[in-house]
Amino acid sequence: MHRPLRIAVVGAGPAGVYTADSLQKADIDFDVSIDLFDRYPAPFGLIRYGVAPDHPRIKGIINALHRVMDRGDIRFLGNIEYGTDIHLEDLQKHYDAIVFATGAIKDARLNIPGVEAENSFGAADFVSWYDGHPDVDRHWDLSAREVAVIGNGNVALDVARVLAKPASQMLETEIPDNVYQGLKASQVTDVHVFGRRGPAQVKFTPLELRELKSVEDVDIILYEDDFEFDEASEKAAEESNQVRNMVNTLTNWLLEQEDSPEGTGASRRLHLHFLEAPEEILTEQGKVAGIRMQRMALDGTGNVRGTGEMKFYPVQAVYRAIGYFGSAVPDIQFDEERGIIKNDEGRVLGANGKPVQGLYTAGWIKRGPVGLIGHTKGDALETIGHIIEDVDHLYTAENPDEDAILRLLEQRGVEYSDWNGWKELDNHEINLGDLATESGPVERERVKVVDRDEQVRISRAKSREAAHS
Incomplete structure (x- = not known):
């Protein structure tokens, strides 16, 4: 095959990042091109939005995930809602394999x-x-x-x-x-x-x-x-x-x-x-x-x-x-009792109980909301092991060009964010922390931006400037 294997990972929390990172580091004889999608303008999923902010060790986890994404060999595409902004058939057209790492955000x-x-x-x-x-x-x-x-x-x-x-x-x-x-x-x-x-x-x-x-x-x-x-x-x-x-x-x-x-x-x-x-x-x-x-x-x-x-x-x-508890993923078989995507060691199963070509899952939506970060890493390795095993049967993308998915999002008016946009938002939150420190009683490393529209505005500011220049 003369082009990289195109892989979409849906969910930019720890499971999604570890899956993408493990694929890039795998000892394989072919290249991979990975896009990491998330419904939020900012990455890191449950680490950003599901852990108490007074845990200093969480900062270390985010820093580690940031270093992985900052290498530049994994593309982040945020503020994209799977099932609304983009659908399964879109991903199947542009990618050879899709990994769902959407996590679990509801209460049992x-x-x-x-x-x-x-x-x-x-x-x-x-x-x-x-x-x-x-x-x-x-x-x-x-x-x-x-x-x-x-x-x-x-x-x-x-x-x-x-x-x-x-x-x-x-x-x-x-x-x-x-x-x-x-x-x-x-x-x-x-x-x-x-x-x-x-x-x-x-x-x-x-x-x-x-x-x-x-x-x-x-x-x-x-x-x-x-x-x-x-x-x-x-x-x-x-x-x-x-x-x-x-x-x-x-x-x-x-x-x-x-x-x-x-x-x-x-x-x-x-x-x-x-x-x-x-x-x-x-x-x-x-x-x-x-x-x-x-x-x-x-x-x-x-x-x-x-x-x-x-x-x-x-x-x-x-x-x-x-x-x-996990949430159902559009167009994917879901186990309502366990709150997971129906799968066999990370291979997504269809209505007939057999693996669906090119579809995989990792993290809590695969195994249920149990285990710590270390379990998520091992879980990701199991899933990518099967992707590598199945590689000869994955060449299904009709339009694998890396820019094609961006053109589709732009045609649909999706205001997606990217990694540079996240770094703009990241720096903005750090600057808010500096301002709060100057006028307040304690030192603050950052102040989180809450409003989604504001996150998007900050993340896309430079791309808007470029479009109007």
Whole structure:
């Protein structure tokens, strides 16, 4: 073949970038030309719009992804909605293979009465708000004083920490002004985090847990009755350093609390509850008025069973942080129960259950919303391994010219952004941080631009100048 293999990757989050990067680095005897599409004007997906901004290590991940894209051998095309601006048949006409790495951005559903009440929120929506997502309302109702967070994963702790943390401590991050003002006006005094299993079965990481202790003016409150361990729990602590660290940290906090049962007198409290499962969100006039939890007991295997004992908590808002869930991708077979594209090790399956020529998937939309960044890298390698295996059957593009897809987008009036445009937006946000530092009380490395139209205007400013020169 006398031309590079043309590959489209739909989704510019970690899975999409790692897939494109792995293809460029693969030990293969043919060239590849890769276009990375995203629905947002800015790249990096869940790392930009799904992780708490007060995690300094996230900056390192973004920097690593930025270095990959800045090499120039992967083309970024943003502000393009697959299924609206561009369709499967368009991609099949211009590319030999297509990889869907669209991730999972919805909240998994919690099937209990009252879940649709006003002030019953999905954690993913709240995360999108405080991360300055361009498609989320700028206002968030933080009038509740007592709040329940359901879940024992990292997202639950992120949500709880942001709710409890003084706004002044968040100002040093990249949050936009509307988020800072919202958090500053928050009425929250007590945040209750509920996990249905015990301390040895929590899903958050030791680093996430320890970060809670660094929050000023917040007391961490634990409950002795929640510290129940069965044979499986003890075995897990013996065999896993992470589990042992988590249990030791929580146990030490409990012992410290016994020495000062009145706490420090902080203005806010963060309560960690274990062995409690949600039964019903209670409402008054359509709004959250409380939550009923059932006491659980470990069954010897690390799993739990209900005891029938109920407890009521008078909360005025509920945040559901029980996991993410994928969204269906137009013209692609979708598993509605698992929230993933139907696939076999990354090969997309058709209605007949067989692989569809030239279609692949990677990341959370392939395997479900589980695993950390390291899992995403391995997942991408599996998918590109199959692309390489199938290479002799992929030469399907009718119009593989690299400029052809750009002409199509321009004909349709799609105001797409590119990598140079992202760097303009990136520099603009950094400059906003400099301005905020000069006039404010803390140093800020950047201030995130929220409005989509503003992102597009900044990203396309130079291309517009060139068009009119």
